[in-house]
C-alpha cells in the first residue's frame with residue numbers, strides 16, 4: 001500500500017518536474033492545444049447554430065400559393081385534396097384571409113386593429129405546403145403557377161433553406177477538415193514535447209530499467225505530462241469559451257435577432273466538458289504514442 | 298542459482314560474443330570471471346539480468362529461465378540481481394546519495410526504513426563524507442565505489458560486478474574485494490569479472506576463464522592464468 005502510494009507520488013512528482021524542466025516546450029504545447037480546442041468549440045457552436053436555423057426554417061412552409069379572392073372555394077378544396085395525394089408532400093394547410101391577417105397583425109402590429117386603418121383585409125388566403133421531399137418542389141410550384149384562375153402567385157421560401165443547408169454542409173466539411181488538421185497538430189506538438197522530455201531523461205530511464213523499474217513506472221510520468229498539457233490547454237480553451245459566450249453571444253443575438261445562437265447554459269457547459277475531455281484524450285494519446293516510440297517500454 | 302546451457306550470443310553486427318557457453322554457479326558461491334578484453338565477460342553478465350538475450354541456449358537465474366520470461370517479469374528479475382557496471386552508469390545530475398537512492402525510488406521502495414540501507418551502503422564503500430557530492434566532483438575510484446553502493450543497496454541475493462576494481466589503486470582494490478567477500482559471507486552469490494591478476498591469484502577462489510566467447514577453464518581455487 002505504501003509502496004503504491006510511493007509510486008504514485010514518484011510518478012506525479014517526476015511528471016511535474018519534467019514539465020517544469022521543459023517549461024518553454026510545455027507552454028507551447030499548452031497554447032497549441034488551447035487554440036486547437038477553441039477552434040473546435042467555435043466550429044461546434046457555429047454548426048449548432050446553423051443546424052438550428054435549418055430546423056427552424058424547415059418547420060415553416062416550403063411552398064405558399066396565394067389564392068385569388070375570386071377563386072371558387074370548391075376548386076381550391078379539390079386542388080388541396082389532389083395535393084395531399086402527391087408523393088413528397090407532407091402537409092397541406094389552408095390559411096384563410098382572416099388567419100393571414102391575424103398572423104400579420106401578431107407579427108407586426110401587436111394589438112392594433114389593422115382593419116381600422118386599412119378599411120378592408122388586403123391579405124389573400126393561401127394554401128401552404130410542408131414537404132417531405134423538397135426535391136419535387138420546383139415542378140409542383142410551376143404546376144400551381146399555371147393555375148392562374150385560382151392562384152395569384154406561388155412563393156417557395158425553400159431557397160433560403162437550401163442555401164442554409166448547403167452553407168451548413170460546407171461549414172461542416174471545412175470544420176471537420178480543420179479539426180482533423182488541428183488535432184493532428186496538437187497531437188504532434190504534444191508527442192514532440194514528450195519525445196524531448198524522454199530524450200532529456202534517457203540516461204535516467206536506462207538506469208531505471210536496469211535496476212528493475214516496471215514499464216509503467218517509466219512511462220507513467222511522461223503520460224501524466226502529456227495528459228497535464230492536454231488538460232491545462234483544454235481548461236484555458238473552456239474558460240475562453242465561457243467568457244466568449246457570456247460577452248459576445250448576447251451582443252450578436254441583440255444585433256441579429258433571428259440568429260438562434262445557442263446561448264443556453266447547458267449547451268455551453270456540455271461543450272466545455274467535451275472540450276476538456278478532448279484535451280485530456282489528445283494529451284494522453286499523444287504522449288503514449290511518443291513514449292511507445294522513443295522509450296521502447 | 299545461475300546456470301547457462303549452451304548459450305550462444307551473436308550481436309547484430311555479426312560479432313560472436315559467446316559461443317556455446319555452459320556453466321553453473323551455485324548459491325553463495327564467489328566466482329571470478331577472467332579472460333582477455335573482448336572475450337565476452339560483459340556480454341555474459343548482461344545475459345544474467347536480461348539486459349540482452351542469447352540467440353540460442355538457456356539462462357537460468359534462481360531456477361527461472363530468464364530467456365523465456367515476459368517483459369513484465371523482467372523488473373522482478375532485475376530486483377534480484379545487483380549489477381556493478383564497468384562504465385558505472387551514474388547520473389551526473391544526482392549526488393552520490395541520490396544516485397544510490399535512485400535504485401530504491403525506481404521501484405517505489407524508498408521510505409524511512411530503506412533510507413537507512415542507503416546510509417549503510419555508503420558507509421560500506423566509505424563514501425559517507427562524499428554523500429552530497431556530484432559524480433563530476435569525485436575521483437574515478439570514488440565514482441566506482443558509488444556504483445558499488447548502488448548495486449548493493451537493495452541487498453540483492455545475486456551481485457554481479459563487471460571490473461569493479463578497474464579504476465582503483467592497489468589499496469582501494471583490496472578494500473573493494475574485502476567488501477564483496479563480506480557481502481558474499483552475508484549470503485549473496487557474487488560473480489566478478491576482472492583483469493586484476495594479483496587479486497585472483499591471492500584469493501584462490503573459483504575461476505572461470507573465457508576466451509573468444511568460449512569457456513576455456515573452470516577451476517576451483519585457481520589463479521589468473523591456468
Ligand SMILES: Nc1ncnc2c1ncn2[C@@H]1O[C@H](COP(=O)(O)OP(=O)(O)OP(=O)(O)O)[C@@H](O)[C@H]1O
Pocket residue numbers: 308309310312313314332333334335336337338339340341383
Ligand atoms: N552491443 C554490441 N554490439 C556489437 N558487438 C558488441 C556489443 N557489445 C560487445 N560487443 C562485442 O562482443 C565481444 C565481447 O564483448 P564484451 O563486452 O562481452 O567483452 P569483455 O570480455 O567484457 O571485454 P572487456 O574485458 O574489454 O570488458 C567483443 O568483440 C565486442 O566488440
Ligand SMILES: [Mg+2]
Pocket residue numbers: 338339340383459
Ligand atoms: Mg567488459
